Amino acid sequence: MPPPEPPRRSAVKELFSGVGYFLRGLGWVARHPLQWLFGLIPAVIVLVVYVLVLGLLAANLDDVAGWVTPFADDWSEGLRKTARVVAGIAVFGTAAFLAVLTFTALTLLVGDPFYESIAVKVEDSQGGAPPEPDVSLLTQIGRAIRDALILGAVAVLFAVVFFACGFLPVVGQTVVPVVAACVSGYFLTSELTAIALERRGLLRRDRFALLKRHRALAVGFGAATFVVFLIPLGAVLAMPGAVAGATLLARERLAVNMLVNEGDIGA
Numbered sequence: 001m002p003p004p005e006p007p008r009r010s011a012v013k014e015l016f017s018g019v020g021y022f023l024r025g026l027g028w029v030a031r032h033p034l035q036w037l038f039g040l041i042p043a044v045i046v047l048v049v050y051v052l053v054l055g056l057l058a059a060n061l062d063d064v065a066g067w068v069t070p071f072a073d074d075w076s077e078g079l080r081k082t083a084r085v086v087a088g089i090a091v092f093g094t095a096a097f098l099a100v101l102t103f104t105a106l107t108l109l110v111g112d113p114f115y116e117s118i119a120v121k122v123e124d125s126q127g128g129a130p131p132e133p134d135v136s137l138l139t140q141i142g143r144a145i146r147d148a149l150i151l152g153a154v155a156v157l158f159a160v161v162f163f164a165c166g167f168l169p170v171v172g173q174t175v176v177p178v179v180a181a182c183v184s185g186y187f188l189t190s191e192l193t194a195i196a197l198e199r200r201g202l203l204r205r206d207r208f209a210l211l212k213r214h215r216a217l218a219v220g221f222g223a224a225t226f227v228v229f230l231i232p233l234g235a236v237l238a239m240p241g242a243v244a245g246a247t248l249l250a251r252e253r254l255a256v257n258m259l260v261n262e263g264d265i266g267a
Helices: 011-031 033-059 061-068 077-110 112-125 139-165 171-198 204-213 215-230 232-261
Strands: none
Touching: 011 033, 011 112, 011 215, 011 232, 033 061, 033 077, 033 112, 033 232, 061 077, 061 204, 077 112, 077 139, 077 171, 077 215, 077 232, 112 171, 112 232, 139 171, 171 215, 171 232, 204 215, 215 232
16 A cells, blocks of 8 residues: 655745755766766757857847838837847747757757766666666657657747747736746756656656646756756756756656556556
8 A cells, every 4th residue: 555645845845846956966966077077968969059050040130030020110210129129039039948948858869878877877876776668779769759849849839929928018028038937947847857757667648747746846946947058058067967856856756756646647
């Protein structure tokens, strides 16, 4: 008979607990510098590609802003410039939002052997990793590509919404970025905990069901990761720590709860 589920903590405590797991992950790689250097390799490769794409967008941002605001062509010069400045900010902000979300998915896809190794070492340092599931490499790659495409589609959908909301006065420059950080953080947590949870037999649908039960925890961890990833080179330097923190979170909180509530998330 499974033990009773522990009392739920408040959403605020869960939020800060999630941030704490991110900091613990950074602390783990700080104590294992070779693992940190090892985890930088795929992140650097993907970063180069993203820098080129975002740099190209920045160089042509005036033209792009004009293209998305044809309705302002006949406005007065002041209003037209204001509209296109707001549009430029919204376009680049949307691109950055997509970059952060897809950077993690693409980096995890490219660096799967690297981050799988880091996750196993994190688990070994905490008492041992569960056995690897009996799934072929091709199947694992296929699942990773499918999940990355699904995440990309969802990210584009949210990006369109946030782009449109970015035009709202005041709200678009204050509330919307905070909401975007929380939403993207939730999906980042799903991506980063996938390695540890897949070793425990959870596929994408079950992982999201589990995270839904711990939404504040997932948002806290992911939002902290998202904010650090927005810092120049933050995504590269913090990626190994984010994987380590997500592994600790999955092991200590999500996997334990999965056993207690396995009937609620499916086989």
